[in-house]
Structures are given as structure tokens and as C-alpha cells.
């Protein structure tokens with residue numbers, strides 16, 4: 001196998017990390033269950049030479065170079081919680097390369113890292129940024145994840161308004177169950193973490209899971225994957 005190198009500076013780097021398959025249900029924001037969950041810190045590689053950050057340094061395009069060398073990128077190391085830094089760096093690269101979807105995932109992962117470091121304010125700030133990036137989503141899964149992100153950021157009024165909007169989109173039974181669960185948590189001013197399984201009706205009451213709307217099939221199949 002040939003030695004992999006950083007796409008920005010050419011310094012040798014490791015092969016990208018591959019997280020183990022989760023065996024436990026994900027959180028409502030789709031943070032995977034264990035054993036994948038606790039490998040979060042391995043998800044982003046940081047180049048020891050140029051400080052580029054990405055899930056796979058070897059896959060970084062040359063266009064990431066100017067971002068990595070920018071003042072804003074370097075300043076992140078002085079303004080960010082250390083545990084969130086790799087994810088924030090990757091998020092900035094995604095932003096500058098025009099990949100909003102990946103930027104949002106990176107910032108949500110940064111929020112999870114902040115959760116793990118018990119940095120509540122930082123986690124809420126990051127979730128607020130994710131909610132903003134997902135503000136105009138029409139995707140069912142992303143819409144449900146945004147609802148959880150808002151609730152966990154303490155954005156209760158905006159979260160309730162978003163829940164009402166999702167409910168008006170006539171979601172399928174499982175999505176309705178999740179929206180209902182979130183609205184009850186919002187009413188209780190609960191910013192805690194919940195497993196997606198706790199929001200779903202018992203399997204016996206959801207016999208047609210596999211016949212769900214096409215748009216959500218991948219989402220649900222991932223939930224019920226063993």
C-alpha cells in the first residue's frame with residue numbers, strides 16, 4: 001500500500017479512520033451509538049505539518065491550501081475549545097469550499113465534542129450555527145435533526161415553531177412520533193440527550209416501517225439496522 005500524504009502539503013499521513021458500526025440506537029440528532037460514539041475524537045485527522053484537518057487528509061483538494069494558511073484558520077486555535085478544534089477547522093474548510101452540508105455535520109460533531117467536554121455554552125453556540133445552516137431544509141431527516149439541535153441549544157420557541165412547520169408537512173407515522181416527542185421535551189424545557197428509540201412507538205405499533213415514505217427509507221433503515 002502506498003504511503004498516503006496530506007492533500008495540502010504532501011506530508012505523510014495515516015489512512016482515514018473507520019469508525020466501528022454502532023450497535024446501540026443513535027441520539028435524536030443522529031450521533032451514532034456505541035461503539036462508534038466514543039471514537040468521535042478519531043473522526044478528524046489533523047496534519048502534523050500544516051495543521052489541515054479533515055476526515056481524510058489525503059482527500060483534501062489543493063483549494064484547501066489557502067484556507068489552511070488563512071489568519072481565520074490559524075486563529076481558531078486560540079478561540080476554540082481544544083476538543084472542538086479539529087471539527088471547527090474542518091468546518092471552516094468545508095465552508096470555504098462551498099460545502100454547507102458537510103460544514104453543518106462538522107459543526108454538529110464539534111458540538112458533540114463540546115458535550116463530551118461538558119462545555120455547555122460552547123455546545124449550544126455550535127448547535128445554533130448548525131440550526132442556521134439547516135434553516136431552509138426540506139429533507140425529512142435533516143428537519144428532524146434540526147429540531148433536536150434547536151431543543152438542545154435551548155432555542156425552545158424557535159424549536160416549537162419549527163416542530164409545527166414539520167408537523168404541517170404531513171410526515172409519516174415515525175416522523176410524527178419524533179416531532180411529538182420533541183414538542184413534549186420542548187414544553188418541559190428539556191435540553192438533554194435522548195436516544196431516537198425512546199421517541200419511537202414500540203415496534204409492534206409500527207408494523208409498516210419498511211413501507212415508509214421513500215424519502216425517509218434510508219433514515220429508518222439506519223435506525224433499525226443491527
Ligand SMILES: [Zn+2]
Pocket residue numbers: 006007008009010011047048049050051052
Ligand atoms: Zn499537511
